[in-house]
Amino acid sequence: MAAPNKVTAPALLDLTIDNITPNTVKINSQSSDRRLTYLMERLVTHVHDFARETRISTDEWMAGLNFLVQCGQISSDVRHEFILLSDILGLSLLVDNINHPKPPNTTEGSVLGPFHTHDAPTLENGANMASDPKGEPLVCICTVQDTYGKPVEGVKIDIWETDSSGHYDVQHSDRNEPTERCVMVSDAKGEFWFKCILPVSYPIPHDGPVGKLLGKLGRHPWRPAHLHFMMEKKGWDHLITALYMRGDPYETSDAVFGVKKSLIVEPQKIDSATAKEYGVPEGSWVLKHDFVLTTDQETDNLRDQLALEAMKKQGLNLKLVDHLPVPDLD
Amino acid sequence: MAAPNKVTAPALLDLTIDNITPNTVKINSQSSDRRLTYLMERLVTHVHDFARETRISTDEWMAGLNFLVQCGQISSDVRHEFILLSDILGLSLLVDNINHPKPPNTTEGSVLGPFHTHDAPTLENGANMASDPKGEPLVCICTVQDTYGKPVEGVKIDIWETDSSGHYDVQHSDRNEPTERCVMVSDAKGEFWFKCILPVSYPIPHDGPVGKLLGKLGRHPWRPAHLHFMMEKKGWDHLITALYMRGDPYETSDAVFGVKKSLIVEPQKIDSATAKEYGVPEGSWVLKHDFVLTTDQETDNLRDQLALEAMKKQGLNLKLVDHLPVPDLD
Structure with a gap:
C-alpha cells in the first residue's frame, strides 16, 4: 500500500473566491489513494471554475441542486x-x-x-x-x-x-x-x-x-x-x-x-x-x-498510447498507474 | 424577447473524443435564452474536460452516476x-x-x-x-x-x-x-x-x-x-x-x-x-x-464590478445582462 500523501491540512479560515479552490483541493488530498486525490482535484477545479466563469447566481445554483435531487428521485431499479x-x-x-x-x-x-x-x-x-x-x-x-x-x-x-x-x-x-x-x-x-x-x-x-x-x-x-x-x-x-x-x-x-x-x-x-x-x-x-x-491487450495498448498522447498535449505532469492517470509526484 | 440564436444543428455522426464537445455545445445552443446557452456551454466543456483529463474509466463513471442517484434518493423535505x-x-x-x-x-x-x-x-x-x-x-x-x-x-x-x-x-x-x-x-x-x-x-x-x-x-x-x-x-x-x-x-x-x-x-x-x-x-x-x-444597490454595484474584473481577467468575451454574464455576440 502506498504511504499516505504528506498533506498538512490548511487552516480553513476566511475563504474567498480566490483561495477556496486550492484550500479545498488540499483538504481533499489527505488520502493515500492518488487516483481519488486526482479525480477530486480535477472535479473541484472544474466545479469552481464553472461557478466563477458563469458568476452563477444563488437561484441558478439552487435550481441546479434541485434538478439533481429530481434526477435521483425519479431513478429506480429500471430507470437511471x-x-x-x-x-x-x-x-x-x-x-x-x-x-x-x-x-x-x-x-x-x-x-x-x-x-x-x-x-x-x-x-x-x-x-x-x-x-x-x-x-x-x-x-x-x-x-x-x-x-x-x-x-x-x-x-x-x-x-x-x-x-x-x-x-x-x-x-x-x-x-x-x-x-x-x-x-x-x-x-x-x-x-x-x-x-x-x-x-x-x-x-x-x-x-x-x-x-x-x-x-x-x-x-x-x-x-x-x-x-x-x-x-x-x-x-x-x-x-x-x-x-x-x-x-x-x-x-x-x-x-x-x-x-x-x-x-x-x-x-x-x-x-x-x-x-x-x-x-x-x-x-x-x-x-x-x-x-x-x-482483445483486452489490443485495447489496453491503444488506450494507454492515446492517454499518454493526450496527457502530453495537455501539459499535465501525470503518469499511468493501472492504465489511469495520477499525478507524477516521484 | 431576444431573437433565437441562429444555430444550424450539426449532423451528429461519428462523434469522437475530439469533436464531441463543440457538437454538443452547438446542439445545446438553439434556445433564445442566452444565459441558458452560456451555462450549458460552460457545463458541457467542464464535464468533458474532466473526463478527458482524468481519462475516467467506465467503472468510475458508473460509480459517480450511482453516487448521484444515492444523493437524490436520501434527500427529502428535511434533507438536501x-x-x-x-x-x-x-x-x-x-x-x-x-x-x-x-x-x-x-x-x-x-x-x-x-x-x-x-x-x-x-x-x-x-x-x-x-x-x-x-x-x-x-x-x-x-x-x-x-x-x-x-x-x-x-x-x-x-x-x-x-x-x-x-x-x-x-x-x-x-x-x-x-x-x-x-x-x-x-x-x-x-x-x-x-x-x-x-x-x-x-x-x-x-x-x-x-x-x-x-x-x-x-x-x-x-x-x-x-x-x-x-x-x-x-x-x-x-x-x-x-x-x-x-x-x-x-x-x-x-x-x-x-x-x-x-x-x-x-x-x-x-x-x-x-x-x-x-x-x-x-x-x-x-x-x-x-x-x-x-443595500441591494451597494451589493449589485460591487458584484457587477467584481464580475467585470473577473471576466476581463479570464479573457472571456462576455457582457452582463441582469447582472449575469452572457456571451457578447453583438
Missing part, C-alpha cells in the same frame, strides 16, 4: 436518470470512446443507455427474442470475428430493443418478464442468429427532469431505430454497441450522440432461399452483420 | 444531500461569495447549510427559542445597522441552531414542531434579542453518500459551534450568515468552509446587572453582536 443525463450531455459517448478506442476495421462502440437489464433469458441460435405481434419480423444473422478475421466462439452477447411502440419492456408498469431482449452465445463458427422485430425510432424517457432540460434547450428526445448489443468474453475488450437502421429520420440528430457511420446497417427484404434456410416467413426483413472484437 | 455535497466541495461558500460580496466592515456571509426551514415561529424580543433543558442558557443581544451605523428596522431575521446533542429538530424522526429556531423582526432601534442555548460543535449528517465520501477523503464531518442567521428586508441584500464560537476545536477545519474571522464571537458569562435587565439567570452566557447590512 443520471445515465440519461450523461447520455444527452455527450458524456457517455465520450467515456466509451476513452475506454474503448477501436483500431480501424473493428466494431465501434455506442452508448449503453439506461435500459440494459440482467434478467434476459439465454436463447439458442434461431430463437425469437420478440413477443410483440405488431412488430415487423426481422432475422439477424451475425458473426463475431477477431481482427484477423477468425471466428470468436463463446462470446456472451446481450441483445435488446424496444417493442413496436418504441418502449422497452421495463417501461411498461405491468412488465412481469423480460421481452424483446435475450442473451446468445456465439458458436464454433463465431455465428449467432436470432429473430426479433424491425427496430423503430423512439424518444428517450422525457417525462422527467432530463426531458424537461431537453425541452428548454429546444432539443428533441428522439433516437433513431437501433438494436443494442453487448459482447463479453474473458480476454476480449467488452463491447457495448448498437446497429442503426439506415434512413431513419433521426440518423444525424440522435439525442444521445450514439450513431456512427460504421454502425449504420440496411436490413433487406429476405429472399426465398434464405427465408427457407432460417425458417422465417417470406416478406420478413433480414440483416447480416459481422462484428469484429479486439 | 446535494446542498451538503455543494457545502463539502466548497461550492456553497464560493456561490455565496460571488453573489454577496461585502464591502469592508459589513457582516460577511457564510454557508446556508441544509437545515433552514420555513415553519419557524415568529417570536417577540426577549423570547426563548430553545426548548432543550440540557443546553447552557445563552442570551443574544443584537442590532442591525446600515453601513453608516444607522439602525435598520423591520428586518426579518431567521435564527436556527442545533439542540445540545448537536442535532437540528428536523433530524429527530419524532419532530412534531419546530424547536431551536425562530423568526424575529428588528425594532425601531434596529435591535433584536432572544434566549437560546450555547451552540455546540456537531458533525454534518454523515450516514449518507456525502459522509462516505468524506470518509474516503480522510476528512472529518465536524462543524464548529455556531448560530445561523438569515436576514431579509426589501431593498437590502439578503444575508445568510452564522456566528462561530471562539476556541472551538473545529474553528479552522470546518467541514463546509464557512468560518470567517469576522464571524467568530466570544460569549461571556453574564454580569448581574445585565442578567437582571434581560431577565435571565445568573451564570447564563451573553453574546452581543452588531450586524451590518448592505
Whole structure:
C-alpha cells in the first residue's frame, strides 16, 4: 500500500473566491489513494471554475441542486436518470470512446443507455427474442470475428430493443418478464442468429427532469431505430454497441450522440432461399452483420498510447498507474 | 424577447473524443435564452474536460452516476444531500461569495447549510427559542445597522441552531414542531434579542453518500459551534450568515468552509446587572453582536464590478445582462 500523501491540512479560515479552490483541493488530498486525490482535484477545479466563469447566481445554483435531487428521485431499479443525463450531455459517448478506442476495421462502440437489464433469458441460435405481434419480423444473422478475421466462439452477447411502440419492456408498469431482449452465445463458427422485430425510432424517457432540460434547450428526445448489443468474453475488450437502421429520420440528430457511420446497417427484404434456410416467413426483413472484437491487450495498448498522447498535449505532469492517470509526484 | 440564436444543428455522426464537445455545445445552443446557452456551454466543456483529463474509466463513471442517484434518493423535505455535497466541495461558500460580496466592515456571509426551514415561529424580543433543558442558557443581544451605523428596522431575521446533542429538530424522526429556531423582526432601534442555548460543535449528517465520501477523503464531518442567521428586508441584500464560537476545536477545519474571522464571537458569562435587565439567570452566557447590512444597490454595484474584473481577467468575451454574464455576440 502506498504511504499516505504528506498533506498538512490548511487552516480553513476566511475563504474567498480566490483561495477556496486550492484550500479545498488540499483538504481533499489527505488520502493515500492518488487516483481519488486526482479525480477530486480535477472535479473541484472544474466545479469552481464553472461557478466563477458563469458568476452563477444563488437561484441558478439552487435550481441546479434541485434538478439533481429530481434526477435521483425519479431513478429506480429500471430507470437511471443520471445515465440519461450523461447520455444527452455527450458524456457517455465520450467515456466509451476513452475506454474503448477501436483500431480501424473493428466494431465501434455506442452508448449503453439506461435500459440494459440482467434478467434476459439465454436463447439458442434461431430463437425469437420478440413477443410483440405488431412488430415487423426481422432475422439477424451475425458473426463475431477477431481482427484477423477468425471466428470468436463463446462470446456472451446481450441483445435488446424496444417493442413496436418504441418502449422497452421495463417501461411498461405491468412488465412481469423480460421481452424483446435475450442473451446468445456465439458458436464454433463465431455465428449467432436470432429473430426479433424491425427496430423503430423512439424518444428517450422525457417525462422527467432530463426531458424537461431537453425541452428548454429546444432539443428533441428522439433516437433513431437501433438494436443494442453487448459482447463479453474473458480476454476480449467488452463491447457495448448498437446497429442503426439506415434512413431513419433521426440518423444525424440522435439525442444521445450514439450513431456512427460504421454502425449504420440496411436490413433487406429476405429472399426465398434464405427465408427457407432460417425458417422465417417470406416478406420478413433480414440483416447480416459481422462484428469484429479486439482483445483486452489490443485495447489496453491503444488506450494507454492515446492517454499518454493526450496527457502530453495537455501539459499535465501525470503518469499511468493501472492504465489511469495520477499525478507524477516521484 | 431576444431573437433565437441562429444555430444550424450539426449532423451528429461519428462523434469522437475530439469533436464531441463543440457538437454538443452547438446542439445545446438553439434556445433564445442566452444565459441558458452560456451555462450549458460552460457545463458541457467542464464535464468533458474532466473526463478527458482524468481519462475516467467506465467503472468510475458508473460509480459517480450511482453516487448521484444515492444523493437524490436520501434527500427529502428535511434533507438536501446535494446542498451538503455543494457545502463539502466548497461550492456553497464560493456561490455565496460571488453573489454577496461585502464591502469592508459589513457582516460577511457564510454557508446556508441544509437545515433552514420555513415553519419557524415568529417570536417577540426577549423570547426563548430553545426548548432543550440540557443546553447552557445563552442570551443574544443584537442590532442591525446600515453601513453608516444607522439602525435598520423591520428586518426579518431567521435564527436556527442545533439542540445540545448537536442535532437540528428536523433530524429527530419524532419532530412534531419546530424547536431551536425562530423568526424575529428588528425594532425601531434596529435591535433584536432572544434566549437560546450555547451552540455546540456537531458533525454534518454523515450516514449518507456525502459522509462516505468524506470518509474516503480522510476528512472529518465536524462543524464548529455556531448560530445561523438569515436576514431579509426589501431593498437590502439578503444575508445568510452564522456566528462561530471562539476556541472551538473545529474553528479552522470546518467541514463546509464557512468560518470567517469576522464571524467568530466570544460569549461571556453574564454580569448581574445585565442578567437582571434581560431577565435571565445568573451564570447564563451573553453574546452581543452588531450586524451590518448592505443595500441591494451597494451589493449589485460591487458584484457587477467584481464580475467585470473577473471576466476581463479570464479573457472571456462576455457582457452582463441582469447582472449575469452572457456571451457578447453583438
